[in-house]
Amino acid sequence: MQSIVHVCLAGLSSGMFIWLVASGLTLIFGVLGVLNFAHGSFYMLGAYFSYTVLRHLFPNFWLGLLLGPLCVCAVGFVVERFFLRYVYRLALPYQLLLTFAFVLIFDNLVKIVWGAGSLTPPDIGFLAGSVPILGRKFPVYNLFIIGVGPLVAVALWLALERTWAGRIVRAASSDREMASAIGVRVPALYTGVFVFGIWLGALGGGLAVPYVGLLTPGMGETIIIEAFIVAVIGGLGSLKGAFLAALVLGVLSSFGTRYFPAFDMFLTFILMAAVLLVRPQGLFGDAR
Amino acid sequence: MLLSVSAIDTYYGSSHILQEVSLEVSEGEIAALLGRNGVGKTTTLRSILGLSPPRRGSIRFAGEEIAGLPAYAVSRKGVAYVPDDYRIFPDLTTDENLEIARRLSPRMGIWNRERVLELFPKLSELSRSKGINLSGGEKKMLGIGRALMANPTLILLDEPSEGLAPLVVANLVEVLGQIHEQGVTILLADQNLKFCRKVCGRGYVLEKGAVRFGGGMEEIWGNEEIIRKYLVV
Numbered sequence: 001m002q003s004i005v006h007v008c009l010a011g012l013s014s015g016m017f018i019w020l021v022a023s024g025l026t027l028i029f030g031v032l033g034v035l036n037f038a039h040g041s042f043y044m045l046g047a048y049f050s051y052t053v054l055r056h057l058f059p060n061f062w063l064g065l066l067l068g069p070l071c072v073c074a075v076g077f078v079v080e081r082f083f084l085r086y087v088y089r090l091a092l093p094y095q096l097l098l099t100f101a102f103v104l105i106f107d108n109l110v111k112i113v114w115g116a117g118s119l120t121p122p123d124i125g126f127l128a129g130s131v132p133i134l135g136r137k138f139p140v141y142n143l144f145i146i147g148v149g150p151l152v153a154v155a156l157w158l159a160l161e162r163t164w165a166g167r168i169v170r171a172a173s174s175d176r177e178m179a180s181a182i183g184v185r186v187p188a189l190y191t192g193v194f195v196f197g198i199w200l201g202a203l204g205g206g207l208a209v210p211y212v213g214l215l216t217p218g219m220g221e222t223i224i225i226e227a228f229i230v231a232v233i234g235g236l237g238s239l240k241g242a243f244l245a246a247l248v249l250g251v252l253s254s255f256g257t258r259y260f261p262a263f264d265m266f267l268t269f270i271l272m273a274a275v276l277l278v279r280p281q282g283l284f285g286d287a288r
Numbered sequence: 289m290l291l292s293v294s295a296i297d298t299y300y301g302s303s304h305i306l307q308e309v310s311l312e313v314s315e316g317e318i319a320a321l322l323g324r325n326g327v328g329k330t331t332t333l334r335s336i337l338g339l340s341p342p343r344r345g346s347i348r349f350a351g352e353e354i355a356g357l358p359a360y361a362v363s364r365k366g367v368a369y370v371p372d373d374y375r376i377f378p379d380l381t382t383d384e385n386l387e388i389a390r391r392l393s394p395r396m397g398i399w400n401r402e403r404v405l406e407l408f409p410k411l412s413e414l415s416r417s418k419g420i421n422l423s424g425g426e427k428k429m430l431g432i433g434r435a436l437m438a439n440p441t442l443i444l445l446d447e448p449s450e451g452l453a454p455l456v457v458a459n460l461v462e463v464l465g466q467i468h469e470q471g472v473t474i475l476l477a478d479q480n481l482k483f484c485r486k487v488c489g490r491g492y493v494l495e496k497g498a499v500r501f502g503g504g505m506e507e508i509w510g511n512e513e514i515i516r517k518y519l520v521v
Binding site for chain 1: 337339358359360363364368369371375377378379380384388389391392393394434438
């Protein structure tokens with residue numbers, strides 16, 4: 001019982017990182033119609049920028065989390081405004097090629113700037129230590145992460161459903177042309193949504209700094225695959241689906257790692273295959 | 289002239305849809321684009337708004353050149369569009385569909401939610417229904433209401449009478465008359481000659497992407513050759 005609860009909690013906290021990356025991925029796909037393969041790289045950049053802020057500027061967790069992802073937003077702005085914008089009208093393979101090119105570019109830039117080896121984040125003492133749960137210790141920081149995920153989900157939902165900016169985003173995502181016919185500057189809106197989606201991924205990266213223990217130039221690749229699986233299981237473009245799928249996948253892979261180490265990713269893919277066989281559009285995707 | 293379209297050529301890919309289309313709409317009138325299916329009526333409206341920009345020619349609206357401007361810029365200058373398939377935002381409620389148009393428009397004027405609901409009382413029962421759940425007729429009313437919420441000078445109205453029962457068409461004639469009384473100019477595209485005769489003062493007859501005739505509605509109504517050649521199916 002005790003170990004099952006702990007495996008679940010560990011799964012929930014790792015699921016939250018997948019959710020943060022998948023939320024940005026889903027939002028960008030839902031509104032812009034672009035599958036941003038480079039989204040994991042923005043997660044990685046979020047981690048590296050936050051690391052740099054913490055190590056060289058201010059050893060304060062919140063400042064790192066604020067400034068790191070903001071720098072990544074600037075990178076995201078350049079990517080959308082000067083590159084991605086030109087492939088919206090092209091077929092999916094072109095979008096994937098372009099965003100995959102950015103995966104390679106960012107991986108190599110990180111190697112040039114921060115070195116090819118892994119980096120150990122500075123110990124800033126934020127929420128360090130652990131609490132006993134059912135007689136076994138669990139890191140406080142991981143509990144914090146388990147809280148942040150749903151907070152982001154609720155905030156996103158409120159922003160999309162209850163604010164006019166959110167309603168305009170929903171209108172433009174269902175009918176880009178009619179939105180422009182009533183006065184929406186669609187290109188500017190796309191830039192805004194892309195940069196916001198990037199911020200969500202980079203926030204995940206910033207939060208991962210005290211969590212992962214080591215930063216490596218390839219850390220974006222692992223998470224983008226999981227985030228893609230989550231987005232597909234949840235139904236492409238559905239934030240609700242992505243959130244639920246991230247929880248399920250996090251917990252499932254945590255069980256996999258604990259009890260069937262040889263089948264870790266295998267379980268994940270089985271889950272995806274099973275969902276897609278029964279519901280090809282994903283849990284909450286519409287069939288269009 | 290509120291709107292002067294001069295010799296515009298519009299293409300979809302490599303197919304040449306509009307060929308030197310010219311027309312004029314003066315302030316406060318209701319003008320018609322007539323013609324059978326596929327002659328370029330919708331494309332003309334889309335070209336004016338900037339959704340299908342013309343490759344050549346000029347479009348002047350309220351004294352300014354608007355050809356080549358993106359649709360959102362044309363919309364902000366006071367041109368509203370009601371597509372033939374209404375294009376109601378499916379995920380937004382009736383009220384939100386109305387309010388979003390008002391919020392995005394920089395223009396002030398007499399049109400607001402109350403006035404639109406006076407014009408279409410049926411919509412007030414549906415204020416919280418999502419666009420996707422409305423019937424075709426309800427969407428049509430909401431489409432016109434949404435256009436009015438921007439307080440436009442000119443409304444481009446595509447196929448307003450299409451698919452409506454005679455009684456509903458009679459009601460539409462009355463509604464368009466009320467909108468017209470408030471000083472809104474309308475350019476509508478429709479195949480229904482009788483309907484256009486009741487609503488419009490002047491009309492342009494299109495065939496194969498070109499204007500074949502332009503004149504008063506009574507003139508068109510009385511010209512059997514035009515009717516036989518270009519209008520009767």
